[in-house]
Amino acid sequence: MHAFVLQGKSFVYKEVEEPVVSQNQVKIKLKYAGLNHRDLKLPNRRNEADPALVIGSDGAGIIVEVGEGVREFTIGDEVIVNPGLGWKEKSDAPPEGFEILGLPDNGTFAGKIVVSEDHVEKKPAHLDWKEAGVVALSALTGYRAIFSKGQVKSGDTVFIPGAGSGVATYLIQFAKAADARVIVTSRSEQKRAKAIQLGADLAIDTSADWPEILQNEQIDIVIESVGKATFNRSLEVLKRGGKLVTFGATTEDDVTINIRKFFYGQYQLLGTTMGSREELRDMLRFIETKDIKPVVDQVFDLKDTQEAFDYLQAGKQFGKVALKIG
The missing domain is CATH 3.40.50.720 (NAD(P)-binding Rossmann-like Domain)
Structure with missing residues (x-):
């Protein structure tokens, strides 16, 4: 599958191996992903000798495979990815070890992603795919x-x-x-x-x-x-x-x-930084109740992610910048 990766300190669009599902994990065929300013700063946190890493924190798609032990989701479910790793309950600050998807774990700028079912939520019905693909981290x-x-x-x-x-x-x-x-x-x-x-x-x-x-x-x-x-x-x-x-x-x-x-x-x-899974679920209920939708400024194809980065870096956008993957 194709992905946009950080190889050493450089961004590259390349072919990578498809991820494999393990216990309590699901595989999602991604349709859209969302850019964040965090993505632009990732090269500062890597060394030239580091292996290629798929970046990206936001994404939405369809579950195509489930691992042993998965209970909440089935093949065909339309979902969004929770980019906050290791923060379940609302608290004054994130727990020790909290991370954001896309570093250190492989992220959403790829054809498919494998994540724990704990980091997946049902796609809000009132959002289209590009809106769902950009909603989690910023909202x-x-x-x-x-x-x-x-x-x-x-x-x-x-x-x-x-x-x-x-x-x-x-x-x-x-x-x-x-x-x-x-x-x-x-x-x-x-x-x-x-x-x-x-x-x-x-x-x-x-x-x-x-x-x-x-x-x-x-x-x-x-x-x-x-x-x-x-x-x-x-x-x-x-x-x-x-x-x-x-x-x-x-x-x-x-x-x-x-x-x-x-x-x-x-x-x-x-x-404050990001939020817990509890707050993410509260937020998703809130936007459904209030019929709030993301503002999507521009959509780029995955292969044009560098162009999307340049657009975001220039501060031209009003709202979110999305990547079309599927």
Whole structure:
């Protein structure tokens, strides 16, 4: 079968051996997979001598084989892959040993994948295949950030810098489904317009004077994923005692803050990453109940994954980028 792999520190589209099913595992013929910024950074975690590894964390397809001991699934089931390995119950932080599919285990950018049945969920019926293929990682990350950590409630105002990311498009929809007011930022006028169409109440230019524009707003929660470029600017508009939830850093990781100003403001700084299987299942029920769907910006064929990576790296997308496999 063909796959997009990380060989040493280089990405390669090549023929690889089909995986073999063991006890308590299922084999899925993948139809679509989803790109994440995590994929772009994987070469930094590998050595040149390392063997080829199929990358990719998100995917959806049909079960074509089940191993001995599998009880929850049968051949023909339409499923999505849970990319979080080793985190079952909701908790304050992931357990020791938690990993994300696609490193160290082979991932979803291939014709087929074998995973434990513990890391498979039924495909939400209201999603088509490309939507199902991109939903798990980003939507779970957003769900935990805004509900488990941010504890958003009706009437809150949520501020989301960087409106075009896949997680941000889920956050907008999640916050609106919780009856919150949503404010986003983007450098792109087109992305700001799309955010409004998706449900955001206000979209402002990233380069604008945020305190000036938002002086009549009370920002209860900031969901921050940009990092150094916006972190202190986000704190500047957050209400005293408000929550800043951070799950990423698409700019630099290291951030310097005025700690005295921080503790005088009694701000709450909360970190989060991905989520548990329990939260994934809660999220899937939530999007079915609320009829929430992923925003899929572009679809590329598996053989064109490098082109898809270049598109994602350039920040051109509004929402998710998918790979067509089947």
